Amino acid sequence: MKHNLTCRQSLANAFQALSDEAVKAGWSEGDVALALADLAEERVIEVTAKVIMEGSIHPQLIAAGGRNG
Numbered sequence: 001m002k003h004n005l006t007c008r009q010s011l012a013n014a015f016q017a018l019s020d021e022a023v024k025a026g027w028s029e030g031d032v033a034l035a036l037a038d039l040a041e042e043r044v045i046e047v048t049a050k051v052i053m054e055g056s057i058h059p060q061l062i063a064a065g066g067r068n069g
Helices: 002-024 029-054 059-063
Strands: none
Touching: 002 029
16 A cells, blocks of 8 residues: 555656646636546456456555555
């Protein structure tokens, strides 16, 4: 879980910058938040499908009981 927190912290600034740029481009904060959440969900689905296809489960997911963070 600490690894996930460190990863999250390392992505936080870039994530905020991306969100800020979208708002500056004229999108509402709500639209930006929903779009980013949709993109994140799609990415999770892609990664999950890859894991299933490869027949393996990430050890940290097992340790976390299948929950993220």
